[in-house]
Amino acid sequence: MHGGAGHGPRDIAIVGERIERVEPAGTIRPVAGTRVIDAGGMDVLPGVIDVHVHLELPFCGTVSCDDFDAGSRAALAGGVTTVLDFAIPGPGQSLADAHAAWMEKARPAVVDYAWHLALTRREHIAEMAGMARRGLPTFKAFMIYEEEGWAADDAMLYAALEEVRGCAGMLLVHAESPRVLQLLVERAHTPDRMRREGARLHARTRPNVIEAEAIERAIRWSETTGGRLYIVHMSTAEGTDLVRAAQARGVPVLAETCAQYLVLDDGVFEGPDGHLFACCPQVKKPRDRDRLWAGVQGGEIAIISTDTCSFTREQKGRWWVAGPHGGYGDWTKIPMGLPGLETLLPIVYTHGVRAGRIDMGRLIDVCCRNPASVMGLAGRKGAIKPGYDADVILIDPRRETVVDWKRLHGRCDWSPYQGMRLAGFPSTVVRRGEIVVEGSEPIGEAGSGRWLPRRLAGDETDSEVPAA
Ligand code: URP
Ligand code: ZN
Ligand code: ZN
Secondary structure, three states, X not given: OXXXXXXXXXXXXXXXXEEEXXXXXXXXXXXXXXXOOEEOOOEEEEOEEEOOEOOOOEEOOEEOXXXXXXXXXXXXXXXXXXXXXXXXXXXXXXXXXXXXXXXXXXXXXXOEEEXXXXXXXXXXXXXXXXXXXXXXXXXXXXXXXXXXXXXXXXXXXXXXXXXXXXXXXXXXXXXXXXXXXHHHHHHHOOHHHHHHHOOHHXXXXXXXXXXXXXXXXXXXXXXXXXXXXXXXXXXOHHHHHHHHHHHHOOOOEEEEEEHHHHHOXXXXXXXXXXXXXXXXXXXXXXXXXXXXXXXXXXXXXXXXXXXXXXXXXXHHHOXXXXXXXXOEEOHHHOOOOEOOHXXXXXXXXXXXXXXXXXXXXXXXXXXXXXXXXXXXXXXXXOOOOOOOEOOEEEEOOOOEEXXXXXXXXXXOOOOOOOOOEEEOOEEEEEEOOEXXXXXXXXXXXXXXXXXXXXXXXXXXXXXXXXXX
């Protein structure tokens, strides 16, 4: 393959599933029978890793509409070659049960995949070290979603942070302060306010302090226990400031934000389809958006993901009455989450690189390299280097697309980015040496994705994880 992005033109030799050599352009002589892809004029990047998705997730009384089949086709069409989901134990299930259930669910995947394990009961703490040894070293604690049976209380969060320190793992936290949130929701939950304020109530009941206080508390416990902490889907300026200050004093905390927090703001709740945008945490103000971009530039935000959790208009609208000013209904019952896998890279490419906020090297850091190194896939994913999996994407920088959900590849019948003009959709995607997107269309075979055992940096234990 001949082409380059930010490194000058290079030749990349792929043999089987791996990258064999990377040399200056014109140096590698293809052997007979080799397929040569001319990437002249293209940006050539490692496959993107989205570390935060929820495919076919039973949630809010329904199931997210993108499963591992449709979701991974959408992913590939957007240059994402690896996804990390969240295996969430059902009632009475162990972490091992949840892992087995997700293995079954992921069978049709075309992308490579792994998952974090959600800690929903105290008993799960005792399983953590064993699961880390099996290649699942990242765990998730939700501070909210008591009604789903998922919420981890303060004691569990603290104990989990102690445990990740012992087992070279990391705790991912959904940081929203549950009790104050509940109070604000209860106060606003009147027929009159619901009728008058519609979807705006979602934002009005979640002021920034709900996230900031929760992040502050999680950071304090990480500092006390020494357990590695990762704040998922960070949406506020205050959260970003707290993470920066904690990192400066040596607390082992990392943070991700998601594409939606970087390009949308809570004006979406004013629109006729405001209820479609309900997700937790919700998109915030333009000043938060600007601070998050500064965090991506400055390094306090390590990763950009999507938190893809897609629901169709019908699913989103079950509790909603259409009408003037966006209609009304019980916003607390709307299935929470947004589609986004396919638009992640184009958003960061367009609103990050093209807009001059970050350079291509930083895009590769936050979408490829850091996701791999932070989540335990270093040495295998996230870079175009000899010995790595041959996950390579080609972007024609001259091509721009106006987003239209009808042309996206997931099952969702709307997009939060409808009408947005974006560059950065790949024309060719190679996953482990196989061409899985050609002419911008995903062609990979269902079931050809592979589960990835992981091991975090600093794990010197006698792990059962097969070497990458
Ligand atoms: O609204 C969201 N984010 N839905 C998915 C579940 C979560 O909190 O990550
Ligand atoms: Zn969450
Ligand atoms: Zn999520």
